[in-house]
Amino acid sequence: MSADLRSLADGGRASGSAADDPSLGGTTPISPGDLSVVICAYTLERWDQIVAAVESVHAQRPPVRELILVADHNDELARRAGAELSNVRVVENSEAQGLSGARNSGVRVCLGRVIAFLDDDATAEPGWGAALCAAYAEAGVIGVGGRSEPQWVAGRPGWFPDEFDWVVGCTYRGLPEHLAPVRNMIGSNMSFRSEVFATVGAFDPSVGRVGANPVGCEETELCIRATRHWPGSRILYEPAARVRHTVPAERGRWSYFRSRCLAEGRSKAQVTRLAGAQAGLASERRYTLRVLPLGVITRLGRALRERRLEPARAAGAICAGLALTTTGYLLGLLRDGRPRTRGETPPATSEVGSGTP
Numbered sequence: 001m002s003a004d005l006r007s008l009a010d011g012g013r014a015s016g017s018a019a020d021d022p023s024l025g026g027t028t029p030i031s032p033g034d035l036s037v038v039i040c041a042y043t044l045e046r047w048d049q050i051v052a053a054v055e056s057v058h059a060q061r062p063p064v065r066e067l068i069l070v071a072d073h074n075d076e077l078a079r080r081a082g083a084e085l086s087n088v089r090v091v092e093n094s095e096a097q098g099l100s101g102a103r104n105s106g107v108r109v110c111l112g113r114v115i116a117f118l119d120d121d122a123t124a125e126p127g128w129g130a131a132l133c134a135a136y137a138e139a140g141v142i143g144v145g146g147r148s149e150p151q152w153v154a155g156r157p158g159w160f161p162d163e164f165d166w167v168v169g170c171t172y173r174g175l176p177e178h179l180a181p182v183r184n185m186i187g188s189n190m191s192f193r194s195e196v197f198a199t200v201g202a203f204d205p206s207v208g209r210v211g212a213n214p215v216g217c218e219e220t221e222l223c224i225r226a227t228r229h230w231p232g233s234r235i236l237y238e239p240a241a242r243v244r245h246t247v248p249a250e251r252g253r254w255s256y257f258r259s260r261c262l263a264e265g266r267s268k269a270q271v272t273r274l275a276g277a278q279a280g281l282a283s284e285r286r287y288t289l290r291v292l293p294l295g296v297i298t299r300l301g302r303a304l305r306e307r308r309l310e311p312a313r314a315a316g317a318i319c320a321g322l323a324l325t326t327t328g329y330l331l332g333l334l335r336d337g338r339p340r341t342r343g344e345t346p347p348a349t350s351e352v353g354s355g356t357p
Contacts, residue, residue, distance in 0.1 A: 030136040032129040035064040035191070036112030040093075040102035041120040042072035044080065049121045049246060054085055056123035056243075064129050065112045072102040099187075100203035100218045107197050116191035119169065121246040122148065131241035132191050135179060142226055142233045143192045145185025146241025147171045154249035159313040160257070163295045164321050167260045168247045174291035175237060182237040183283045184223035189243045192226070200229045206270065217267035221274055261321050265328020269335075292318055 037057050041050050050069070057067050069085065071078035072093045082090045091109055095101030107115055116132055118124060128146065135144040150156070150170040165172040169188045176182070185191075203218045227233050250256060268284070296315045303312040 030133040032062045034113040036110035038106035040070045060129040070102040070106040073097040100205040104202040119188040122243045125242040135238045140233045143235040145190040147239040148188045148245045150247045157252045158310040161314045181234045184220040187219045261324035262328035265325040266332035269332025
């Protein structure tokens with residue numbers, strides 16, 4: 001964590017206000033006028049998508065308080081964004097290159113009571129900001145995430161199971177269909193109270209993505225760290241807060257599916273090392289034992305009834321995806337060491353932050 005974010009965290013603990021108050025403001029209404037939105041970008045190849053993301057935020061009604069675009073170690077992108085995008089505060093990533101550092105750089109300049117993160121290749125649907133903010137009305141809510149719907153540029157592959165839409169950064173089968181508590185949010189569409197960063201610190205760059213490298217889970221670690229700090233606090237999933245997330249053709253290929261599953265497993269190993277296996281794998285147990293077997297059985301039954309190969313291929317992809325993710329997790333444990341068990345003290349460096357499931 002950078003020195004100024006660490007001082008924010010230390011100051012939050014010393015103040016005895018938000019750090020000691022699980023309600024974090026109780027039921028004080030949050031409106032879009034209290035919302036800061038951060039978009040992190042790293043390449044000009046996505047310029048048209050960046051513009052679309054910015055316009056979708058500007059179109060929110062009521063309007064949000066501010067929009068920050070963080071250029072991740074790309075001077076040309078920062079210059080173009082500053083020259084061509086109106087009503088956007090453009091800042092550069094002042095930390096190490098990568099999504100965690102870029103998000104931390106954005107958080108540092110935000111003024112809103114709630115900070116939302118939108119991917120640079122996603123667009124917010126009308127009412128997105130209002131839906132996120134409305135969910136903070138309940139006491140103890142420290143974060144709210146929304147639904148990310150995949151927009152397949154080349155069409156969805158028939159073999160690609162929706163149980164694995166987390167591979168492309170989107171909402172997957174197994175998440176709640178209505179407003180409900182979850183362990184963590186999907187990074188393409190999430191928000192936190194600003195007190196979270198002021199009190200427990202920043203995203204951990206040792207976990208997050210750098211460029212197109214398919215790793216992640218910094219959101220998972222931050223969510224776990226925050227809810228541990230405020231026992232009884234909650235992270236909510238609000239499917240009414242919708243964004244559309246672009247999925248390019250190359251992410252619909254088997255090679256990407258394979259690499260992303262392996263990377264997710266390795267990232268989960270890092271999260272369990274930081275947060276412990278009990279919290280780090282709590283959601284994965286239900287997903288693995290209930291959601292995935294049901295998906296396999298349902299598709300094999302459909303393949304037999306309809307005498308079609310595609311459902312059987314999707315069932316095979318579920319099995320392969322689970323095997324690959326498990327392999328990545330085991331390889332990550334071998335490389336980084338065993339996860340902590342429940343009750344063990346976190347390492348001193350736990351001032352840190354997908355992941356999915």
